[in-house]
Amino acid sequence: MQPAINDDKRMILVCCGTGCLANGSMEVYRALQEQLATTEVQVETYTKSTGCNGWCEKGPLVKIMPDDITYCRVTAKDIPEIAAKTLQNGELINRLLYRDPKTKQRVKSHHEIDFYKKQHKVALRNIGEIDPASIEDYIQRDGYKALGKVLEMTPLQVIDEIIKSGLRGRGGGGFPTGQKWKACAAVDASTRYIICNGDEGDPGAFMDRSIMEGDPHTVIEGMIICAHAIGASSGFIYVRDEYSLAVKNLGIAINDARTRGYLGPQILGSQLSFDIEIVRGGGAFVCGEETALMASIEGNVGEPRDKYIYPTEKGLWGQPTIINNVETWANVPVIMNGGAPAFAAIGTEGSKGTKVFSLVGKVINTGLVEVPMGTTLREIIYGIGGGIPGGRKFKAVQTGGPSGGCIPADMLDLQVDFDNLTKAGSMMGSGGLIVMDEHTCMVEIARYYVNFLAGESCGKCAPCREGLKAMLEILTGICKGEGSEADLDFLREIGETMQIASLCALGKTAPNPVLSTLNYFRDEYLSHINEHHCPAGVCRDLTRFYIDVEPCTGCGLCAKNCPMDAISGDRKEPHVIDQDKCIQCGECRNQCKFDAVKAR
Amino acid sequence: MKIRIDQQEIDVNPGETILEAARQNGINIPTLCYHEAFGGQGMCRMCMVEVKTAHSTNLVASCTYPINEVIEVHTSTPVIEKARRTIIALLYRTAPQSEFMKKLYQEYKCVENQLEINENERCILCRLCVRACEEIGSSAISAILRGTEKRISTPFDEASTVCIGCAACANICPTGAIELSQTPAGRTIWNRTFAVVTCQRCGQAFATREQLDYIAQHTGIKGSESKLCDDCRKKNLAAQIEQYAQ
Ligand SMILES: Cc1cc2nc3c(=O)[nH]c(=O)nc-3n(C[C@H](O)[C@H](O)[C@H](O)COP(=O)(O)O)c2cc1C
Numbered sequence A: 001m002q003p004a005i006n007d008d009k010r011m012i013l014v015c016c017g018t019g020c021l022a023n024g025s026m027e028v029y030r031a032l033q034e035q036l037a038t039t040e041v042q043v044e045t046y047t048k049s050t051g052c053n054g055w056c057e058k059g060p061l062v063k064i065m066p067d068d069i070t071y072c073r074v075t076a077k078d079i080p081e082i083a084a085k086t087l088q089n090g091e092l093i094n095r096l097l098y099r100d101p102k103t104k105q106r107v108k109s110h111h112e113i114d115f116y117k118k119q120h121k122v123a124l125r126n127i128g129e130i131d132p133a134s135i136e137d138y139i140q141r142d143g144y145k146a147l148g149k150v151l152e153m154t155p156l157q158v159i160d161e162i163i164k165s166g167l168r169g170r171g172g173g174g175f176p177t178g179q180k181w182k183a184c185a186a187v188d189a190s191t192r193y194i195i196c197n198g199d200e201g202d203p204g205a206f207m208d209r210s211i212m213e214g215d216p217h218t219v220i221e222g223m224i225i226c227a228h229a230i231g232a233s234s235g236f237i238y239v240r241d242e243y244s245l246a247v248k249n250l251g252i253a254i255n256d257a258r259t260r261g262y263l264g265p266q267i268l269g270s271q272l273s274f275d276i277e278i279v280r281g282g283g284a285f286v287c288g289e290e291t292a293l294m295a296s297i298e299g300n301v302g303e304p305r306d307k308y309i310y311p312t313e314k315g316l317w318g319q320p321t322i323i324n325n326v327e328t329w330a331n332v333p334v335i336m337n338g339g340a341p342a343f344a345a346i347g348t349e350g351s352k353g354t355k356v357f358s359l360v361g362k363v364i365n366t367g368l369v370e371v372p373m374g375t376t377l378r379e380i381i382y383g384i385g386g387g388i389p390g391g392r393k394f395k396a397v398q399t400g401g402p403s404g405g406c407i408p409a410d411m412l413d414l415q416v417d418f419d420n421l422t423k424a425g426s427m428m429g430s431g432g433l434i435v436m437d438e439h440t441c442m443v444e445i446a447r448y449y450v451n452f453l454a455g456e457s458c459g460k461c462a463p464c465r466e467g468l469k470a471m472l473e474i475l476t477g478i479c480k481g482e483g484s485e486a487d488l489d490f491l492r493e494i495g496e497t498m499q500i501a502s503l504c505a506l507g508k509t510a511p512n513p514v515l516s517t518l519n520y521f522r523d524e525y526l527s528h529i530n531e532h533h534c535p536a537g538v539c540r541d542l543t544r545f546y547i548d549v550e551p552c553t554g555c556g557l558c559a560k561n562c563p564m565d566a567i568s569g570d571r572k573e574p575h576v577i578d579q580d581k582c583i584q585c586g587e588c589r590n591q592c593k594f595d596a597v598k599a600r
Numbered sequence B: 001m002k003i004r005i006d007q008q009e010i011d012v013n014p015g016e017t018i019l020e021a022a023r024q025n026g027i028n029i030p031t032l033c034y035h036e037a038f039g040g041q042g043m044c045r046m047c048m049v050e051v052k053t054a055h056s057t058n059l060v061a062s063c064t065y066p067i068n069e070v071i072e073v074h075t076s077t078p079v080i081e082k083a084r085r086t087i088i089a090l091l092y093r094t095a096p097q098s099e100f101m102k103k104l105y106q107e108y109k110c111v112e113n114q115l116e117i118n119e120n121e122r123c124i125l126c127r128l129c130v131r132a133c134e135e136i137g138s139s140a141i142s143a144i145l146r147g148t149e150k151r152i153s154t155p156f157d158e159a160s161t162v163c164i165g166c167a168a169c170a171n172i173c174p175t176g177a178i179e180l181s182q183t184p185a186g187r188t189i190w191n192r193t194f195a196v197v198t199c200q201r202c203g204q205a206f207a208t209r210e211q212l213d214y215i216a217q218h219t220g221i222k223g224s225e226s227k228l229c230d231d232c233r234k235k236n237l238a239a240q241i242e243q244y245a246q
């Protein structure tokens, strides 16, 4: 049994989320254990491997409690020094502390860093704090307390509490969770199913992975609470196939929950019997769509169907089914523990609670951030994310994953919630936030996402399949300078048809990247079409790079990094680009510290 | 239950789809992937209609929407017509040589667009062939791959071992996309050549050996009956009846 974190003992938490593992955190963890076995330290010290802290870019992270020290980018080689200095003498190792890029100061604890300070953790409350393989750790932090409480309540009371909390599904649609449960409970049937959607096919998003890996019991507890509320006896967790650590940790958690009587027959001596099985996902992005997902569990091809009869009435194997997203499930125990009013006190009128975003792209701090609904884009990107690196200008942020829209700079004060994002021509989706700077071409971005979706749509219905195919051809043409203004009208016509006519939400939302960029960045399309010019300097056929002699210091960095050896010049003299050799990759512009490389 | 479709009040059975109810009452809704033998598939989205319930107004595919409450349906609105026209314009590109799509292209007054046309494309992916093969044949073909790569084929594009060469797929295809060649030497379809059986009466090649075996296996019809083509079998029957009548 692992001891809990308290004051008379010291706890060293090593982040072992997928991101940190990839950077070698397991070696760090082992080195630490070996070191502790051989070193004398005054205070009793324990090590713990935790789930993802959401700050993968700075990983592997090592946190020392209760001293509250956070070391970044730790390697196994740093361990003897950590033991000798920090553990024995309480000395800080400056080199391993986070350096605030604004103040240039070293920061002792992650709690002092804007990236964490400005967050509000509900769904991610335990992640990074507990060992996901330890049910005691979860219980220590109020785990399974909500379940005990719920079993004393009637199913209707539970549903009522979820309705009152205002919780809306975090998987994209934002459907009110309590209403869904109520509809399912009202259907007359002998068998009901519960599904956790852990498919997370959205590239770049990893909030669900983090929860499944870092706090698997919260998902399980949420599902058991629902089982009591709607009267279900079996549940499935559908996990994306690549998520092997999530599968492993969920498997351990399910076993431990069974051993403790939280799963299985007559849970905690009540009438409720419920168990959970893990199913590994089918692969395509569209398999995350609930009807496709259920088809996939049934062993059929993962294609969506029309939902004129909801899954709450006829879902898995034709039985009433509740399907909720991982993050949705993670909120359920919190609501039942703290009560609906406390949860509903966070957020906006129409969107209660918090939302986890995966903040990536051209922003200084990348990673998972959880903030109250209604937080502005500016606060997320500048307050938490630290702004745009390299002193460049912010251009747009894409929200909601591949079929989200791009929101421009003059809308940075938009308060992020389900309804505002939809109104802005984008969506909440799973919570992806991709920040783009002035070197991003919005036409190319639209083309990129359409290309992704063309390969990930199931191809069942005509508007989505043929619409994406046609949009891709048109956008590729515009990026090559072969477009016309009539193309823009046709793009809009195709997009509007897909929005109303497509079978599932993939096709209905797929035109967002195109329509939103057409709305907010039409000038950029027109430059490509009329002037054969890519203002961002991205579309290779429309871009020529040249070096401005004024700012050029002749440092030679560009020449060293050019893959084509196209740049020449004497040291300390302005350099020139040989246009015959240049392939417009833009590497010189990325490297130049003096902003001397320009695109035309 | 009574509902309204385009101002007309009609009587429907609960659970019936809007499309079925409309057709039974002589109201036409355009379709591409629907066939009364197989029911709605919800793929082409041409059958979209506007549905008003007590709470909301939505655009739905009439071939899959079951009527379970009192609703008001409009089968044609400017928005719907525009969407249908766009779908036809896009699908036209997938079978530009077929009379079927050419006619629709004109009917919907599609305006020319700048997209390239590949004259070799033939399939609009309505999947009627797949349904026909499931119902009449032997489930030898299906829609493979996904997204814009989706197409109809046998597993791994190989000559199917279960195909019986009945050609139900080719016969139902509206655009003539399925290659079928028939010579006295045999019938070739889906990369496989089948020996054909000729009618003992008129000498027409009318079925494949595998097809007759399949029918024999599944229905028990054997012997001389199955050696005649449809026409001759009917004539034979007529002649027998005449004999009895005399
Ligand atoms: C193309 C597509 C992909 C989706 N992928 C996911 C996913 O990866 N995870 C998820 O929870 N929901 C996904 N959804 C949403 C689900 O269909 C469904 O609405 C959700 O799981 C319901 O749970 P919630 O109410 O808790 O959000 C996707 C939807 C679409 C249309």
Ligand code: SF4
Pocket (backbone or CB within 6 Å): A286, A303, A304, A456, A457, A458, A459, A460, A461, A462, A464, A465, A502, A503, A504, A505, A506, A507, A508
């Ligand atoms: S909208 Fe796209 S993903 Fe959804 S059913 Fe149609 S083709 Fe498949």
Ligand code: FES
Pocket (backbone or CB within 6 Å): B030, B031, B032, B033, B034, B040, B041, B042, B043, B044, B045, B046, B047, B048, B061, B062, B063, B064
């Ligand atoms: S006929 Fe209804 S979608 Fe094709």
